[in-house]
Amino acid sequence: MAKVKGSIKIDTERCKGCEVCVPACPESVIALSKNVNGKGYHYAEMVNDNCIGCTNCAVVCPDGVISVYRVKLNS
Ligand code: SF4
Ligand code: SF4
Numbered sequence: 001m002a003k004v005k006g007s008i009k010i011d012t013e014r015c016k017g018c019e020v021c022v023p024a025c026p027e028s029v030i031a032l033s034k035n036v037n038g039k040g041y042h043y044a045e046m047v048n049d050n051c052i053g054c055t056n057c058a059v060v061c062p063d064g065v066i067s068v069y070r071v072k073l074n075s
Helices: 056-060
Strands: 003-010 030-036 042-046 066-073
Touching: 003 042, 056 066
Parallel strands: none
Antiparallel strands: 003 066, 030 042
């Protein structure tokens, strides 16, 4: 059966560091960076490769800065 693997892209310059996406992820993929973006916010970033492409993070982000990509893997 084909598994689905996901990945996210975060527009870090538009992220406000609100952290809403962090608990929304069932795979604990997202955390806030120690670094800040141009506006001084700690931005969200991927911290592991466990994304399953569920789109929860993109749905809850109030600023719509997360894009989710899904890839089917043959295994
Ligand atoms: S798409 Fe789902 S699994 Fe992937 S980072 Fe977002 S909430 Fe987590
Ligand atoms: S929910 Fe959106 S704005 Fe908030 S920390 Fe996550 S990516 Fe940034």
